[in-house]
Amino acid sequence: EKNVDEGKRVEFKLDKVCELRFEVENNEEVELELKSGMAEIFGTELIQNKKYVFYSGGKIAVFTWHGCVLELSGKTEVAYIAKETPMVMYINTHAALEQMRVKAETDNTSGPTVMVVGPGDVGKSTVCKLLVNYAVRLGRRPTFVDLDVGQGQISIPGTIGSLSVERPADVEEGNFSLQAPLIYHFGHISPSVNINLYNCLVSQLADIVQMRGETNRKAAISGVVINTCGWVKGLGYKAVIHAAQAFEVDVIIVLDQERLHNDLKRDLPKFVKIVLQPKSGGVVERSRQHRVESRDAKVKEYFYGLSTPLYPHQYDVKFSDVTILKIGAPLLPDSLLPLGMKQEDAHLKLVAVPPSNQLLHHVLAVSMALTSDDDIVRSNVMGFICINGVDMEKKVLTILAPAPRPLPRSILLLSDVQFVDTH
Ligand code: ATP
Secondary structure (H helix, E strand, C coil), rough: CCCCCCCEEEEEECCEEEEEEEEEEECCHHHECCCCCCCECCCCCCEECCCCEEECCCCEEEEECEEEEEEEECCCCCCCEECCCHHHHHHHHHHHHHHHHHHHHHHHCCCCEEEECCCCCCCCCHHHHHHHHHHCCCCCCEEECCCCCCCCCCCCCCEEEECCCCCCCCCCCCCCCCCCCCEECCCCCHHHHHHHHHHHHHHHHHHHHHHHHHHHHHHHCCCEEECCCCCCCCCCHHHHHHHHHHHHCCCCECCCCCCHHHHHHHHHHCCEEEECCCCCCCCCCHHHHHHHHHHHHHHHHHHCCCCCCCEEEEEEEEHCCCCCEEECCCCCCHCCCCCCCCCCHHHHHEEEECCCCHCCCCEEEEEECCCCCCCCCCCCEEEEEEEEEEECCCCEEEEECCCCCCCCCCCCEEEEECCCCCC
């Protein structure tokens, strides 16, 4: 293990099937260069002699199939070469999925829908990224679905969504390029806050992803890779089962938890292939604090960009020009429910939110819905705004938006997620 210090360049020689793992120290940057050989980060190939910069808190593994020489400079928390990795197992999974795609091509059917499940911090997102990247590198166009409302990779926290992927993820930012992502607003960072709404949105997303497959042959053959939440107990487990059914998954990869593997085998039909795979020793457990920070970073990135800066707009909107809603009414005791109404209905009910100072710093989703006659709960969203100011006297909201005025739609959905815009 070496610690890389400021001003020094440290060289690492990797044998085949090894990886260099490093973490960027807080508020520091680390530069990486591939000097010779070939290497990849979570499935995206590196270009020789190009300098890649990683920022505060980044946890990276540079893997090589054939051996390589790497150079690091900047301040790392840790940096070491690992010889034991589950990468061979992961690439075998990829190979099996690719065979299913080839078969789908000849049989005129659909490629595999694979879901990655497991508790928190086992590398689910990373395995999804690997599988998607490897598929893309073979010329496929897989659909990536992220059902993780806490630490999702497609949009900001509090959402689920899908993306058709054409290019490997960006090495430095770790993201797939966002071309026409399909995003649904959930509004909370854990499915437990409104599990009925969560399951309803998962079903909706599954329907749309399936419909896209019907009109796009290439997407259908390429299949779907689904990332899930780390909540796998009780209702969380039920949500995993629900997602498996909604997306009609063919394969489930269970990371690191034998019990979950056994439970899924017991509860899902035999034609679903369920495999247990180890987690990588490199996956770093993230503290609560780290999770909070990475959620904030995700919202900041939405408005301000990362390595390519974005320039959001701030402007005023009259209270009377928008309709602010929240999904989910407070639950009443069963005895007080109107006749014929079920408790579930309340979970999906739209409630008007009168403008007030309580909206300050909240993120709001801009619904695609045009009028209140549309199915607002099941409509996808166009994007997000943040409330930077509320003037009760003038009756205006000051909002931060990714695009210049006017707001493209007037129905806004309140999220628990907050962002304090310090720019
Ligand atoms: P959660 O359920 O909490 O979202 P997860 O199971 O999806 O977590 P990941 O996000 O994939 O976990 O991984 C956790 C962290 O570990 C990430 O910061 C990722 O970059 C890092 N990581 C993953 N694999 C490795 C590795 N082999 N070496 C070093 N770091 C790694």
